[in-house]
Amino acid sequence: MKALLMLTGLLAATSALAAPPHVSSGMLVDGHGMTLYVFDGKGLPDAKFCEGDCERNFPPALAAPGDKPSGELTLTLAPNGRSQWAFRGKPLYRGLMDKKPGDRSGDGLNEVWHAVRLR
Template sequence: MRTLVGVITLIAAASACATPPHVSDGRLVDEDGMTLYSFSGKGAPDAESCEGDCVRNFPPALASPGDMASDKLGTVDTASGDRQWTYRGKPLYRGLMDKKPGDRAGDGLNTVWHAVPVR
């Protein structure tokens, strides 16, 4: 019985970890196939560049505790103590305006938000 509980615990822990960003259709996407974005403005994203509340409209793409950086993917610690994915050193964000995998509604928004092409 103790072994069964240990196996169930390991399975639950593994499924709780998100997979690292990956490439789909030449762009970086999250574990659900949703487009990831980078911010090219000066300084940190602000209410004007985000069309309002940045944390709500462009939440950071967070890494799970067991996720490891590789090649051009890395992580950076956020002010709240979480780990945010980066690509080539630029923090990655999700776009809440996207409704399904493949959507890129935030691409080009205010000329500072961009879907992340993989080269």
Template sequence: MKAFAGMAILLATTVTHAATPHLSEGVLVDDHGMTLYAFIGNGPPDQKSCEGDCARNFPPALAEQADRPSGDLTLMAMANGTSQWAYKGKPLYRGLIDKKPGDRHGDGLNQAWHTVQP
């Protein structure tokens, strides 16, 4: 039981202190090293630009409550009360097409999704 309680505390600490998006190999990545994308299409992402369910295929890069903006990385309030990371005002998304850190399979997808290269 003590091991379970210790693990719960460790997980809670990890979740509340997620890392700010940072550079890796010239592109912005999340706290797990996964590539972040910006949508450059007209209007919000739609089924055509996402090849299906946008919310599932390109979920928002959510910020934790303790996260704070830094330079060009800002936080955007979402309708559900959470915050999404943004770079120079463009919301950031994770691409579920990527399976491991360093993957960039969403870059250029439908001429609407691009890696963020500060």
């Protein structure tokens, strides 16, 4: 019974991690209220623009199985082959340097990472 409760909790946490993006205080955020970013450089993000390991520092904002596009939010394929959220055709990423909702530490990084503002 204890294992079943732990598995149920794990599945609930996994679903929450992949909640669709939404708007909070004029910013596009994930299910935990953490800022989402787009890469505005040429080509794909690389170590130069990510301050090291891109997959670690700016992990893709992955969609949960069964998530559906809505309006300007669409789905694209992440480098790992999973579904990744995109906004206006640009893939969305989380910023590892953000520690709490409302943080935007990656905004403007190397002049190519930008928080998604909706006003």
